Amino acid sequence: MTTMTATHSTPQNTTHTTTETSPAAPQHARPRYKVTGLRVLRSEWSKLWTLRSTWITLGLGLAFVIAFGVIAASQYESGGGPNDDLSDSTALGLSLFGLAFAQLAIGILGVLVTAGEYSTGMIRSTLAAVPRRLPVLWSKSAVFGAVALAVGTIGAFVTFPIVSELVSGTAAELSLSDDGVLRGLLGAGLYLGLIAVIGTALGALFRSVAGGIAVLVGVLLLVPGLTSLLPNSWEDEVSKYLPSSAGESMYALTHDAATLSPTAGLLVLLGWTALALAGAAYRLKRTDV
Amino acid sequence: MIEAQQLTKRYGEKTAVDRLDFVVKPGTVTGFLGPNGAGKSTTMRMIVGLDAPSSGSVKVNGKRYDRHSAPLQEIGALLEAKSIHPGRSAFDHLMAQAHTHGIPRRRVEEVIELTGLQAVAKKRAGAFSLGMGQRLGIAGALLGDPATVMLDEPVNGLDPDGVLWIRNLLTGLAQEGRTVFVSSHLMSEMALVADHLIIVGRGRLLADTTVQDLVRKHGGDAVTVASGQPARLREILSGPGVEISGEIGSEHLHVSGLSARAIGLKAAEYGIPLFELGSRTVSLEQAFMELTHDAVEYHGATITDTLGSAA
Numbered sequence: 001m002t003t004m005t006a007t008h009s010t011p012q013n014t015t016h017t018t019t020e021t022s023p024a025a026p027q028h029a030r031p032r033y034k035v036t037g038l039r040v041l042r043s044e045w046s047k048l049w050t051l052r053s054t055w056i057t058l059g060l061g062l063a064f065v066i067a068f069g070v071i072a073a074s075q076y077e078s079g080g081g082p083n084d085d086l087s088d089s090t091a092l093g094l095s096l097f098g099l100a101f102a103q104l105a106i107g108i109l110g111v112l113v114t115a116g117e118y119s120t121g122m123i124r125s126t127l128a129a130v131p132r133r134l135p136v137l138w139s140k141s142a143v144f145g146a147v148a149l150a151v152g153t154i155g156a157f158v159t160f161p162i163v164s165e166l167v168s169g170t171a172a173e174l175s176l177s178d179d180g181v182l183r184g185l186l187g188a189g190l191y192l193g194l195i196a197v198i199g200t201a202l203g204a205l206f207r208s209v210a211g212g213i214a215v216l217v218g219v220l221l222l223v224p225g226l227t228s229l230l231p232n233s234w235e236d237e238v239s240k241y242l243p244s245s246a247g248e249s250m251y252a253l254t255h256d257a258a259t260l261s262p263t264a265g266l267l268v269l270l271g272w273t274a275l276a277l278a279g280a281a282y283r284l285k286r287t288d289v
Numbered sequence: 290m291i292e293a294q295q296l297t298k299r300y301g302e303k304t305a306v307d308r309l310d311f312v313v314k315p316g317t318v319t320g321f322l323g324p325n326g327a328g329k330s331t332t333m334r335m336i337v338g339l340d341a342p343s344s345g346s347v348k349v350n351g352k353r354y355d356r357h358s359a360p361l362q363e364i365g366a367l368l369e370a371k372s373i374h375p376g377r378s379a380f381d382h383l384m385a386q387a388h389t390h391g392i393p394r395r396r397v398e399e400v401i402e403l404t405g406l407q408a409v410a411k412k413r414a415g416a417f418s419l420g421m422g423q424r425l426g427i428a429g430a431l432l433g434d435p436a437t438v439m440l441d442e443p444v445n446g447l448d449p450d451g452v453l454w455i456r457n458l459l460t461g462l463a464q465e466g467r468t469v470f471v472s473s474h475l476m477s478e479m480a481l482v483a484d485h486l487i488i489v490g491r492g493r494l495l496a497d498t499t500v501q502d503l504v505r506k507h508g509g510d511a512v513t514v515a516s517g518q519p520a521r522l523r524e525i526l527s528g529p530g531v532e533i534s535g536e537i538g539s540e541h542l543h544v545s546g547l548s549a550r551a552i553g554l555k556a557a558e559y560g561i562p563l564f565e566l567g568s569r570t571v572s573l574e575q576a577f578m579e580l581t582h583d584a585v586e587y588h589g590a591t592i593t594d595t596l597g598s599a600a
Contacts, residue, residue: 030434031392031393031396031434033362033390033391033392033433034359035360036391039388040388042388042389043386046385046388047374047377047385050377050378051376052376053376116374117374120373120374120375121372121373122372122373123372124339124368125373125382127338127339128338128360128368129386129390131337131354131355131357133355288334288339289339289340
């Protein structure tokens with residue numbers, strides 16, 4: 001024992017000197033750090049952009065909206081007649097043709113934002129820095145929701161003029177000043193923003209990338225199909241309240257008895273988002289990591 | 290300063306941590322020792338609020354960890370399992386942690402330098418070797434310039450260079466007046482760095498003691514000495530409070546109650562050449578084995594028994 005203590009006194013001094021030169025030596029004049037909501041937000045912002053998957057997925061989402069919109073429009077324009085599903089489309093509908101694909105990219109990235117931290121172990125660092133936990137969920141949702149909202153809005157507003165140009169002179173022609181067009185384009189951005197938050201919440205709720213994605217895809221793609229198993233009288237009543245249908249009424253040009261109004265659609269989707277967030281918050285606060 | 294009071298964690302039927310009471314004091318290295326599965330990691334996770342205690346409490350610098358306004362400044366922790374996203378670079382990882390507390394970029398660069406990660410700081414952390422990953426974890430623990438540093442099995446899987454580096458780091462941190470709390474399942478490792486020991490087995494506190502006390506209690510500080518004249522050496526070394534044992538015909542003597550230094554000087558005085566002179570640190574290992582013998586989860590029965598009877 002005695003000998004061992006003697007031997008490491010030399011290298012020990014080296015460590016000591018290194019630390020002492022640091023302006024942040026512990027006992028004297030320690031800087032005063034503090035966790036604030038804004039700082040957690042700043043941290044989540046930087047975490048989002050320092051992963052390659054964010055850039056790839058957001059790029060894909062944006063590309064889906066623009067490319068599929070343009071392809072659909074040129075298909076419509078060259079088809080010209082009532083030969084396919086696109087025949088009764090409008091410029092707005094064609095512009096948002098890629099939204100169905102973009103919502104998957106965005107929703108899955110949302111799941112990764114939270115569940116990815118559990119699968120990698122990053123969550124332990126995150127919650128050690130912010131042990132109150134809930135600010136992390138709010139920040140992740142706000143940051144990624146806002147980013148997805150921006151991506152969706154940019155995608156919609158970039159695609160619409162191109163599509164309008166392609167279909168001008170046809171029955172699908174619409175301009176930005178036409179009734180419901182501006183609302184539809186903004187609604188599309190808002191829809192992607194809320195889907196992003198739902199994905200983020202599902203990831204935090206299930207703490208598993210596979211589980212979160214499965215539920216997300218199920219809710220967005222499979223459950224709407226399942227409602228056809230319900231009795232006819234119920235089907236319309238139930239299906240219009242599903243997240244995907246409620247979202248659709250936010251960006252669709254026309255509405256009927258089987259759909260919600262744009263405002264009601266937004267409120268219903270906000271309700272689903274709040275529900276998912278509440279579940280995520282409960283699990284985050286109550287269960288061990 | 291870490292204070293645990295009746296700290297308990299149950300998973301269903303199994304009690305991982307069982308009414309632990311201990312205090313980790315500043316300015317020393319406190320070793321948290323116990324066989325695998327003794328509840329060390331769970332205890333550490335409860336200290337930083339990752340796991341909630343089933344009952345009891347643990348406080349860091351007088352408050353529950355999550356009640357602090359700058360947690361990373363109170364306690365910096367390296368947990369056993371990896372706590373990074375492999376796709377993020379070391380620098381970005383630390384910077385994201387720093388943002389939560391308003392820790393400046395300068396401090397991030399400082400801890401990168403302190404842990405020798407400059408060359409790889411911009412590389413994806415997922416590509417790091419075990420040792421590099423461990424250094425990154427320690428950089429994260431030191432980021433907030435914390436009053437308390439807590440490391441769970443920091444030397445696991447490290448090469449000798451890395452082990453030495455950690456040892457020096459720990460003693461250096463304690464000298465700066467910080468509380469250092471470090472876990473290990475290896476007594477030999479702890480003996481080199483820790484002043485104070487908290488020994489647990491099956492979630493229960495087995496001993497809260499100092500290294501010296503533990504050694505004294507379990508057979509004392511023994512020194513092994515080999516010479517060509519064991520009988521003569523035995524004669525000149527014997528005195529009050531000195532115990533000497535050795536087999537007939539063997540060059541080796543086991544001496545307790547005298548330091549290696551005293552034995553060497555005595556031998557030189559009488560002109561007896563020594564072939565070997567060493568402190569038997571292994572006795573610490575044996576003390577640990579005795580303490581934890583009943584608390585080891587899985588026995589390699591024969592091995593443990595042999596070592597036990599050798600003591």
